Amino acid sequence: MAVQQNLPAAACVYKGFGFEGRLAVVTGGARGLGRAIADALQAAGAEVHAFDWDVAGAENVPFQVHKVDVSNSESVNAAVAALPRPPELLVNNAGITRDKRIVNMSDADWQAVIGVNLTGAFNLIRAAAPGMSAAGYGRIVNIASINGIRGKFGQANYTAAKAGLIGLTKTAARELGAKGVTVNAVAPGMILTDMTQALDEQFRQKALDETVLKALPAANDLANAVMFFLSDAAKFVTGQVMKVDSGQYI
Numbered sequence: 001m002a003v004q005q006n007l008p009a010a011a012c013v014y015k016g017f018g019f020e021g022r023l024a025v026v027t028g029g030a031r032g033l034g035r036a037i038a039d040a041l042q043a044a045g046a047e048v049h050a051f052d053w054d055v056a057g058a059e060n061v062p063f064q065v066h067k068v069d070v071s072n073s074e075s076v077n078a079a080v081a082a083l084p085r086p087p088e089l090l091v092n093n094a095g096i097t098r099d100k101r102i103v104n105m106s107d108a109d110w111q112a113v114i115g116v117n118l119t120g121a122f123n124l125i126r127a128a129a130p131g132m133s134a135a136g137y138g139r140i141v142n143i144a145s146i147n148g149i150r151g152k153f154g155q156a157n158y159t160a161a162k163a164g165l166i167g168l169t170k171t172a173a174r175e176l177g178a179k180g181v182t183v184n185a186v187a188p189g190m191i192l193t194d195m196t197q198a199l200d201e202q203f204r205q206k207a208l209d210e211t212v213l214k215a216l217p218a219a220n221d222l223a224n225a226v227m228f229f230l231s232d233a234a235k236f237v238t239g240q241v242m243k244v245d246s247g248q249y250i
């Protein structure tokens with residue numbers, strides 16, 4: 001299955017979203033879903049900063065890319081402090097998988113996945129929340145997964161991290177709401193990116209069989225949901241989880 005590239009036509013859709021002058025941080029923004037989200041925000045007029053561990057291949061992107069390990073709070077705090085001003089829009093998208101059955105999962109497999117997918121989002125929210133609270137405005141979107149809601153064979157570390165991310169989303173929404181900050185999560189089903197292209201074809205076929213729309217979403221389809229949560233169209237929506245999964249998990 002070919003990875004669907006970001007479509008210029010889709011980028012035009014985001015013009016008029018009103019993000020001009022807003023500073024956005026997208027973790028894991030150098031490729032995959034993060035890249036599509038960063039492209040959409042850029043097209044909508046935001047000043048986009050991608051925080052990514054692996055910056056190779058992202059030299060020519062139309063936004064700024066910073067080498068940051070989201071699982072390391074010192075790396076995150078330094079990167080946020082070095083921005084020209086505090087971020088108003090934050091998308092916690094960086095994620096990794098290290099799939100194994102529980103009985104075969106090492107301490108390192110467990111900790112690495114929790115560290116990036118869950119602690120990484122915590123580190124960013126903690127670093128960005130004071131600036132958003134002071135400004136009385138902020139939008140945070142966390143990228144979870146349908147597997148964090150339903151569980152998945154071979155993904156104890158990943159599903160625990162994504163379920164934890166949903167809990168973090170709801171608590172952050174409660175803590176920051178009075179300061180004008182919304183916090184929501186998007187839970188994708190299988191979307192064609194480098195992460196899922198690395199899987200055996202049988203797993204992509206199984207996901208396709210699970211869908212009710214009989215097609216897998218592309219990165220732009222996920223970016224649309226993120227842009228909704230970031231926009232003023234969703235200014236009274238907080239603490240929510242929206243699945244974008246072609247009906248894989250109804």
Ligand code: NAI
Nearest residue numbers: 028032033052053054069070093094095145190191193195
């Ligand atoms: P990807 O592997 O294509 O991209 C992930 C990005 O995160 C990469 O640019 C990588 O360098 C970066 N990253 C990894 N560790 C990092 C760290 N410690 N610090 C900073 N950046 C780091 O993955 P993809 O598919 O784009 O996934 C993005 C998010 O969406 C992840 O959170 C993933 O769990 C989630 N997701 C993806 C699905 C899919 O089908 N592709 C389904 C459900 C959730």
